[in-house]
Amino acid sequence: MMIEKLNHNSRTTEVDAALVRMIGAYRKTSLNSDAYLADLFAGLEGQSALMSEAIRRMKAESVLEEKDEMRDATLRSVFFMVQGMMYHPDPAVKAAAETVNKVLDHYGMSVIGESYATESSLIGSLLGDLAKPEVQTAIASLSGLAELVAALQAAQDDFEAARIAFEEEKGQETTQVNATALKREVVDIINNQLVVYLRAMAQVNDAVYGPFARTLSEIIADNNEAVKRRSKKKEPAA
Incomplete structure (x- = not known):
């Protein structure tokens, strides 16, 4: 299945909110036996904690x-x-x-x-x-x-x-991490690792990976639609 990638123009708070939803959705699955996803989400959970700290400081x-x-x-x-x-x-x-x-x-x-x-x-x-x-x-x-x-x-x-x-x-804070830099790192991981992997695995085994892939797709689509609506508001009237 084709999962769209997270819009790079998403705000730091939007990426953080999307990531929290992704982590929550992953925890509800039985995909913890997939070593690649387990490692990937362990890293993303750490990034999420750092991003939340940086946002609080902002x-x-x-x-x-x-x-x-x-x-x-x-x-x-x-x-x-x-x-x-x-x-x-x-x-x-x-x-x-x-x-x-x-x-x-x-x-x-x-x-x-x-x-x-x-x-x-x-x-x-x-x-x-x-x-x-x-x-x-x-x-x-x-x-x-x-x-x-x-x-x-x-x-x-x-x-x-x-x-x-x-x-x-x-x-x-245990470390002063720049929120914008964290956002870029998280978007890169989601787009170039998580999305790419789930696209492939959902094609190979939809019964196991399909439900989570579709949930992830919905989370990203919701985020990207919000970014598009915000961008349109800034456009001058014709």
Whole structure:
């Protein structure tokens, strides 16, 4: 029978999901007496575990990036609000804004471009300076600024929590394996070893190999159809 090959454009998460289904389907068969398949799936199970670890790390890193972007956006809002209030017609408001701006100027908005560790340290110091009594009095005079500073503190806390989760995820991994490289290896094994072997064995002995070959074919077809649908969504309208 003709089993199509796994689409190379499949995402890492799609390949991982397909592989998990393949392993599950294999375990339900009585093909463990086939030494070639047994060795092949033993290797694939190891690859699946590594891929799952790498994907978890990718997700943790993605969350970390999102939290950093939120923190950056909130910090910009604090700077922009204070800079705008420095032109307020009310002298009292203007004076309060200038007091807060002196603190902000000490750090500058360029902290956004620093490394995660440096930015976290600088924002932590900034929040500490903004919490000083004389600065708090000025902040209280500027409508909406206290809420923005509180939002910055929350964004900082969220980022630090995400950073801890990311570091813990990295620390739990036995090895730092690139998810994309793993995907390529797994797709190569599936296409050039598993699919090729089952195509041949299903022709030779359909009663033994046919059911699993057809299940594998369905798993791959489902994956490839999902990839095709996703690709079509990206195509511009004619």
